Amino acid sequence: MSSPPIQWYPGHIAKAERSLLEQLKRVDVVLEVRDARIPLATHHPQVNQWIEGKGRVLVLNRVDMVSSEMRQRWTKWFRSHGDEPHFTDAQHGKGIEAISQAVQEAGAQVNERRRDRGMLPRPIRAVVIGFPNVGKSALINRLLKRRVVESARRAGITRQLRWVRISDQIELLDAPGVLPNKLTDQDAALKLAICDDIGEAAYDNQRVAASLIDRLQSLQITSSLQSRYGLALDDLTGESYIKSFAEQKIQGDRERAARQILNDFRKGALGAIALELPPISDES
Known part of the structure; x- marks a missing residue:
């Protein structure tokens, strides 16, 4: 079955990416959310470059959709690459406390450095980034313990960047999904389409x-x-x-x-x- 390659890069994503890069200068901790069914395909190739020098919390959402054996294998693999994966099912509120804790810990280091430089501590600024529809909005709503951002099972719901306060210690930036502007790996693009992590018009x-x-x-x-x-x-x-x-x-x-x-x-x-x-x- 031949059909055109999968490509999807709507204008709002390009615009949001520019705003996100601007806001990242003000961010201390980045929560990178990926789909636990396809954790490699949902890694934006430029994220590491964007967040260099910042605290990072790796979130693999939709853990309910993979087996416990697969969870263990991915945990081992990520640890061998210097990452600690945090598995969540944001839809049902599983794994959220550990994420909150990880953000607090990453943020504590930021405030420690501020104190060392004679500055006062301040609320930690965190951002949630990832591909469209990997569950970022559901995760934010769970972290806030209330529904403040629209969440739906389709890509492209979040259009604006905005700050929301989780607690006295943490401010969170809700960012629209970011995608590479060209999906050069069509095998990865097919996985994104299968898992509904890309706009339906693309495939x-x-x-x-x-x-x-x-x-x-x-x-x-x-x-x-x-x-x-x-x-x-x-x-x-x-x-x-x-x-x-x-x-x-x-x-x-x-x-x-x-x-x-x-x-x-x-x-x-x-x-x-x-x-x-x-x-x-x-x-x-």
């Missing part, structure tokens, strides 16, 4: 659903398809599976079949499935 549902099925085949986790749809994958390609599913279950409507498979995956109805494994060369 073809049938191509993306077929890619999901091919990935489940390569990861050898296809039993959920059979139990969910009563249709074994066997040696079918992703494209053929969608065609068979559409013909047998929904009057041959392939678009509807593709949407149903993608929605089921995104809601967790196919099980807790990580689409990325830690790179083997680094994991041992």
Whole structure:
């Protein structure tokens, strides 16, 4: 199935990125939020450069959508690279206390340096950054213990940058999702589309659903398809599976079949499935 490459860089993202880079000068701690199902594909290639010299808290959201074994493997991998991952399910409020604590600890170091220079401590300024729809707004609402930013299961909801106060000690900047202006890695772009971490206008549902099925085949986790749809994958390609599913279950409507498979995956109805494994060369 040939279709144009996945590209999505709406004007509001370009504008927000410029504002974010300006505001980052005032920020002490950065919470980088990624999708636990695809923690490498949801890492913006320029983030490390943007946040150099600042405290950083790595958040892997949607932990409810990956197995505990996968969580352990990613923890080991990130630690071997000098990072401490914090797993959250922001939608249901899991793992939030640890994030709050990590921000406080990173912020305490900032105020210690201020004191050393003879300056008074001040509230820590933190920012939440990440790709669209990885759960940043839900995380902020949980940190604030009230709903102050709009949160929805679709990309591009947050449009403005604004500061919100979490406590006497922490001020938080809610930033719109940031994306590389060109998605050069189309394999990563497909994963973003499968997980709904990119605007829907960017992709073809049938191509993306077929890619999901091919990935489940390569990861050898296809039993959920059979139990969910009563249709074994066997040696079918992703494209053929969608065609068979559409013909047998929904009057041959392939678009509807593709949407149903993608929605089921995104809601967790196919099980807790990580689409990325830690790179083997680094994991041992």
